[in-house]
Amino acid sequence: MAAGPETSTPPGAKQVLGPDDVRRAITRMAHEIIERNHGTDRVALIGIQLGGVWLAEALGEAIARIDTSPAAVPVGSVDASLYRDDIGLRPVSPAAVSDLRFDVNGITVVLVDDVLYTGRTVRAALDAIGDYGRPRAVQLAVLVDRGHRELPIRPDFVGKNLPTSSTESVSATVDGVVIS
């Protein structure tokens, strides 16, 4: 693993990807998204609030650099907290307001999140998107897949598979991926 600047890593935390690794992973995922969908026609990126939003935007920029088609890939965000199945199990405060300014009917939605863990957030986000319309297909892109799935959900595009224990916590930002 490339060791990034250690300054931002608190004691007891382990940096597993540096900023350059994150940038390369995003570029590779952007290529994969274009390849899988034979271009970017009728494809949109939707980040899950909050953690998936920066990644959706970064993927959108990476796709714009690679793909020469004149229309930019629309990027939106969805807040899944009102759809969670664990309301009542833990305090829920909606993270940030959904921002979907395009019609999802009939398009391919690439749902984007930073870390895939139990899969419950993705399940909630799928329900949320269903209330906006009926996409032709939904694919899932995550920067880190840390395992421990509790639902039958599988990512289509993965930045890094990261075996973790469920007592650890994983943060994934543009500055790197850290286990603590």
Added chain:
Amino acid sequence: MTASLLTVEDLGTSGIQRILDLADHMAEVNRRPNPKVPALRGKTVCNVFFEDSTRTRLSFETAAKRLSADTMTFAVGQSSVNKGESLRDTIETIAAMGVDAFVVRHGSSGAPLLVDGWTTASVINAGDGWHAHPTQALLDAYTIRVALNRTAGFDGLRVAIVGDIKHSRVARSTATALTMLGADVTLVAPRTLLPPVIDLPSTEALDDLIGDIDVLYLLRMQQERMGEALVPSLREYTMRFGLTADRAARLAPHALVMHPGPMNRGVEITVDPAELPGAVITQQVTNGIAVRMAVLFDLLGGERSSMSDEKATT
């Protein structure tokens, strides 16, 4: 006992901000083609209205339904209250059916506080006597926040609340909430319609300040006050305190005109609000749903925490 909302003072400034932030989410839900989310599935909300209301009751009912809660409406006219059942027995009977929240309107100040003591369910005050109407205050604050784009607070905002302050729970709650958020509120009323003790500046001269305010908040002039000889005549009231075409022309271009409804056209307002660019009276009604969704979600949406899987699920 679970959390309840009886007055805006209970919420505190940070609580008010929390509700207004949540209301942004709910407003986004309401703008969708399918304005419904499953957040309060399995919860039951009971409307208990001992006083007439159309907008507040329907607004709460719509809010609960858009969060997928079940709703029950208790109509006093068709109930055993007519056979002499007490308020306490009525509440305990409904509570025994399994209710998570009571939305209570009552003609007596303090009734919701009593109800809160009798049940473990959440209680939301939907207006009690002359005392308080917290969700109206919150929707008023939210309407100003959206219309004037004042997300951070109301520092320096000049508000005039005009009309029957003394008998108005709306005036009391709204003035309090806006003041807590930083607004400078002035009460404008004939002296007979001011409460004996107030902690806000007041005046009888609407014309002196009408050009300098950001928000003109008109209260309903209740006809029944005429019988008590608190105002000589409605015509005189309109001349001194009503929003006439003359006064409307002197409002600042950005100034908002608000009214909690129901409006007495020709009394507190003689111009057609549809022709006032600053009128946000229908927005108040629309925003009421989002704000009441926020209140219901805040009270019922999961403060029973710390059961399991707290770990970063991201």
